[in-house]
Structures are given as structure tokens and as C-alpha cells.
Amino acid sequence: xxxxxxxxxxxxxxxxxxxxxSGCSGSDGGPPxxxxxxxxxxxxxxxxxxASSEAASGxxxxxxxxxxxxxxxxxxxxxxxxxxxxxxxxxALNDEVKSLQVDFLGFEERGxxxxxxxxxxxxxxxxxxxxxxxxxxxxxxxxWMPYMIDLDNLVRYDxxxxxxxxxxxxxxxxxxxxxxxxxxxxxFPAPDTATKSVNLYFSSNSPRYVEVPVP
Numbered sequence: 001x002x003x004x005x006x007x008x009x010x011x012x013x014x015x016x017x018x019x020x021x022s023g024c025s026g027s028d029g030g031p032p033x034x035x036x037x038x039x040x041x042x043x044x045x046x047x048x049x050x051a052s053s054e055a056a057s058g059x060x061x062x063x064x065x066x067x068x069x070x071x072x073x074x075x076x077x078x079x080x081x082x083x084x085x086x087x088x089x090x091x092a093l094n095d096e097v098k099s100l101q102v103d104f105l106g107f108e109e110r111g112x113x114x115x116x117x118x119x120x121x122x123x124x125x126x127x128x129x130x131x132x133x134x135x136x137x138x139x140x141x142x143x144w145m146p147y148m149i150d151l152d153n154l155v156r157y158d159x160x161x162x163x164x165x166x167x168x169x170x171x172x173x174x175x176x177x178x179x180x181x182x183x184x185x186x187x188f189p190a191p192d193t194a195t196k197s198v199n200l201y202f203s204s205n206s207p208r209y210v211e212v213p214v215p
Contacts, residue, residue, distance in 0.1 A: 068134075068174035072117050072183040073108075079119060079181070080105040084209050092205045097137040098123045102202050103181075109215040113160060113167075114190045116146065118202065119181040120174075127178040134171040134184065139205075144171050146186045148198040155195065160187045 069076040082103035089099040103119040122137065138144065143166055148157040159166040167187035174182050191198070191214055200209040 066173075066175040067177075067180070067182040068169050068171075069183045071169055071173075072185040073115070074105070074117060074119075074183045076181075076183070079183070080117075082119065084212065086202070086207050086209065088202070088206050092139055092203050093137055094139050096125055096129070096132055097176075098125055100137070102206070104200065104202075104209055104212070105183075107212075107215055109190055112190050114157075114188045114214065115185055116148075116188065116200065117183065117185045119183055120176075121181045122176045122178060124176070124178040129178070132176045134169075134174040134176060134182065137176065138171075138203075144168060144184075144186075144203065146200070146202050147204075148188055148191075148200050150191065150195045150198050152196070153192070153194050155192070157188045157191060157198070160189060 065071075065076075067076060068074075069079075074080070083106050085101060085103045087099050087101050093100060099122070101119075101121040101123075103121070105117040105119055108115045108117070120134065122132075124132065134144070145159055145166065146168075147159070149155070150157070159168055161167065169184040169186070171184060174184055176182055195214055197211045197213050200212045202209075
């Protein structure tokens with residue numbers, strides 16, 4: 001049985017993806033068993049992407065600092081308290097890093113866009129390593145594409161796309177220091193009012209944050 005759920009926000013560039021209920025597990029590198037990739041029906045709403053990176057970063061328009069805080073709209077001297085945390089130590093990382101602590105700092109709704117922000121703190125294989133970025137330590141060279149799933153309404157929310165890239169931190173410019181936090185953000189379509197909480201995935205091969213409330 002196919003269950004689709006379109007966005008009611010036509011000006012958002014990326015739409016929710018409708019999920020098909022099945023007992024199959026996801027394919028390698030795709031969503032976990034909870035979000036089966038087989039039989040997934042995609043439904044997208046095209047638009048002008050008024051939701052820009054300026055909205056995501058607080059409208060400063062300034063270049064990102066080396067730790068990504070400015071671009072993510074975070075004051076590194078007074079960052080938000082983590083809502084929930086996880087540690088990633090395999091699969092999503094390469095040999096440059098032993099583990100990555102990923103603290104979810106919360107959502108912020110900005111019009112038709114929902115901004116998610118994280119602090120990422122690495123334990124590097126070589127603690128004195130310099131010049132590493134979030135891009136460098138990822139096992140995959142593809143885009144960093146976090147996503148959200150509303151299991152109650154069977155809706156998947158993917159990152160909003162701008163022109164021509166997804167509206168996320170410039171992760172090739174987010175530098176990492178052993179034991180020190182850096183900051184990243186991603187912009188999603190603001191969920192329908194029927195969505196009260198989501199399972200939030202930092203990446204397709206990382207654990208999920210379960211039942212995170214949305215604004």
C-alpha cells in the first residue's frame with residue numbers, strides 16, 4: 001500500500017518524500033530498515049527556493065569561520081545546550097578520525113524552512129593533525145545529506161536544495177580540531193502541522209535521534 005503525503009508549502013524547493021510501508025531493510029548506504037528504500041515514492045514540489053542559505057545562517061551574509069559557527073548561526077562562546085547526543089565511530093567516517101560526537105542543538109523554524117543545527121566534536125587518529133575538514137573525514141565523498149522521518153504520517157523530509165547545492169553548511173570549509181566542537185546546519189522544509197516529532201538522521205549511515213519534537 002503506497003501512502004503519499006505532499007507538502008502544503010509550495011515555495012520550498014525540496015519536498016517531503018512519501019514512504020511505502022514494507023518489512024524490507026534498506027539497501028547498503030541508504031536509509032535503515034525503518035525507512036525502506038525499496039518502493040519509495042518521491043514527490044517533489046518545485047519552487048524558487050526563497051529559503052536561502054541567508055535564512056539558514058541568520059541572514060548575516062558573512063563568510064563562515066573555520067569552526068562553522070557563524071554560518072550555522074551559533075555563538076561559539078555561548079552555544080546552545082545539546083538536546084540529544086550520539087557518538088559515531090564507524091561506517092560514516094574514514095581513518096582520519098576515531099570517533100565523532102554529534103550533539104543536536106535544536107530546530108529553528110524560519111518561515112517555510114526548518115533549520116537543524118549540530119555541534120560535532122572529533123577524536124582524531126592524529127590529535128595534532130591540522131587542516132582537516134568535515135568533508136575530509138567522511139567515508140563518502142558525496143553530499144552530506146541528513147534527513148528526517150515522520151513515522152506517524154509516513155513522510156520523509158530531505159534537505160532543501162538551493163542553486164545549485166543543498167542548503168547545508170559548507171562542510172568542506174568546516175575545520176576540525178581534536179576534542180573541540182565545530183558546528184554545522186541543514187535546512188529542511190518546515191513540516192506540515194500534523195507532524196509533531198521526527199526521527200532525525202545525521203547521515204544515511206549513522207544512528208538516528210528518535211522522536212525529536214519539531215516547532
